[in-house]
Amino acid sequence: MNIIHAVGVKKKFGGLEVLKGVDLSVSQGEVVAIIGPSGSGKSTLLRCLIELERIDEGSIYVGGRPLVENGVYVKEKEIKEIRRRMGMVFQHFNLFPHMTVWQNLLLAPLSVLKMDKKEAEDRATEVLSQVGLLEKKNELPKNLSGGQKQRVAIARALMMRPDILLFDEPTSALDPELTGEVLSVMQDLARNDATMVIVTHEMEFAKNVADRIIFMNEGVIALEGTPKEIFENTTHARLAAFLARWDAKEQEEGQANIG
């Protein structure tokens, strides 16, 4: 079954139409990478799925339940229940800076899910080990590197046992040498059948980890397919131009790293 099913999604910011009719389905256990030039609406699409932004037209179903149908949203209470099935990881981590890693992890399970304290702590130990940061449990976020912060943010999302995880450029704010540790955590999740939608500029990662790649351009899904179909496509002009620019940038960074 499709965990996410979005049809004809349109979204405007004032007069600017940012999503111009997007259809997106994500099935159980699938890893979908969304690539595309800056400003093409990738973040907006992701944010609409979890109701951080509201769409103007179209429908979104999560786990078969409507979040919004033909532009009409369900009741606030139902939105909350639906959102609870999803987790999101942000570019800038958005950890709570006044709480330790441990407190960041426990906050929502205890105060939202009313989880038993012992159960929540066991879960926290489990997810922190999973991202390799158990020894940092009593640190404040400011004492962590960017890569560690993002791994904690992933762990925090995992605490809620979401059916699907959304990532908005999880490595874009990181120094290049710190992206690997985050990507490898995500790769582990993929291997364990997590369902994920990942907006990313990490082409290698998308190629290796995604089941399907979506290329967005100017508010529409310009092309989608398997990594092979996308990266070996030579006929789609926009995609080719986008990928060429990317290759050039990689080369440049490679040069810079060597030089």
Place this chain on the structure above:
Amino acid sequence: MSIANISKILLMGIGNTVTVFAVTLFFAIPLGLVLSFISMSKIALFRAPVRAFVFVMRGTPLMLQLFFVCFGLPFLPYVGRYLVMDRFYAACLTFVLNYAAYFCEIFRGGLLSIDAGQYEAAKVLGLSKWQVRLKVVIPQMIKVVLPPVSNESITLVKDTALITTIGLTETLHYAKSLVNSTASVLPYGVAAVFYLLMTFVLTKLFEYLERKYAF
């Protein structure tokens, strides 16, 4: 007259000084906090009166407000006679309202300083509006507002001297009478030391709090 004797007399006034100070902080901080949230409301009908209140309280002298509440209100037509208050209560009420307006502005600044990503992360995790406020927003706000709140508290210590203008006795009031009766400047010096001591304690307290909120 010895410093000990001067101190003894000034101490008779310190009760009022400290009470006005403590009552003001105790009520003005929570009131200012509530007002700051209302002043950021999306609904103009809620926001506007608070903004107007803050504008008036910050835009007029505290002394005028003291006179107004203590001597002015009773002259209001119809309701005036119900508004005759004990002067000390009038003073406390005025200070609370005045400082609440300043705290409101300080807290509003604190609210504005909180990154939108914090609200988004909390929302995505399913926290309710109140949980977001209490567990995410306010603790982070405290860190930002501590220095200006400290500043405001020190100003308050000295502002308490204004209550002499409505005929209440406090530290400075006694110092002034002593200077007159003894023809010596010493009581002013002793009073200054009293205020400095209170400021010193406050400064240390806020230094401690700032260390505690250094996340």
